[in-house]
Amino acid sequence: MMEGSEDGTAICPGSYDPVTNGHLYTIRRAARVFRRVVVGVVNQPVRKQDTLFSADERKQFIEEAIEGLDNVIVEVFDTLLVEFAHKHNASVIVKGLRAISDFEYEFEMNQLNRKLDPGIESVYLMSSPEFSFLSSSGVKEMAAFGGDTRDLVPVRVAERLKEQYSR
Ligand code: PNS
Numbered sequence: 001m002m003e004g005s006e007d008g009t010a011i012c013p014g015s016y017d018p019v020t021n022g023h024l025y026t027i028r029r030a031a032r033v034f035r036r037v038v039v040g041v042v043n044q045p046v047r048k049q050d051t052l053f054s055a056d057e058r059k060q061f062i063e064e065a066i067e068g069l070d071n072v073i074v075e076v077f078d079t080l081l082v083e084f085a086h087k088h089n090a091s092v093i094v095k096g097l098r099a100i101s102d103f104e105y106e107f108e109m110n111q112l113n114r115k116l117d118p119g120i121e122s123v124y125l126m127s128s129p130e131f132s133f134l135s136s137s138g139v140k141e142m143a144a145f146g147g148d149t150r151d152l153v154p155v156r157v158a159e160r161l162k163e164q165y166s167r
Helices: 021-033 055-065 081-087 101-116 136-144 155-166
Strands: 009-014 036-042 072-077 092-097 121-126
Touching: 009 021, 009 081, 021 036, 021 055, 021 092, 021 121, 036 055, 036 081, 055 072, 055 155, 072 081, 081 092, 081 101, 092 101, 101 121, 136 155
Parallel strands: 009 036, 009 092, 036 072, 092 121
Antiparallel strands: none
């Protein structure tokens, strides 16, 4: 193991607006590989676009869905990701990669994070085919037009999406 990673903690960061079954699968897989996983829900002070759900609710959705996974915790953060990793003594960031279209964005993020702290390594879990085209924005779009999202997100999230868009 690399220096600094003895703790065996990995960070799974994201906006999770809202969490999807694809995210949850990545978190579960990370929890099998690492001793401890901290899911970081970003609450960006300057956000390109507002989130549909508050950071607390986004956190709650994940907590409900991962109940029983003893080595996973969920926390909101509003700092640089590398600072959040330091706070938890983690030297690994885990992200899910879906299609090739994710690659360019993730590559850029990787370079920025590497610049900020070369000691933190990012690793990527390839998504399984059923989640390859599942995204929070796609789910929101579906819900906005009255589509049923129950197969794509936890039941509670599907209910809340329906509420949000029926107003
Ligand atoms: O689910 P997302 O929106 O792809 O997640 C993006 C996330 C949370 C990983 C990214 O926005 C992030 O790391 N934000 C914290 C600020 C930061 O450290 N940015 C990257 C280096 S400038």
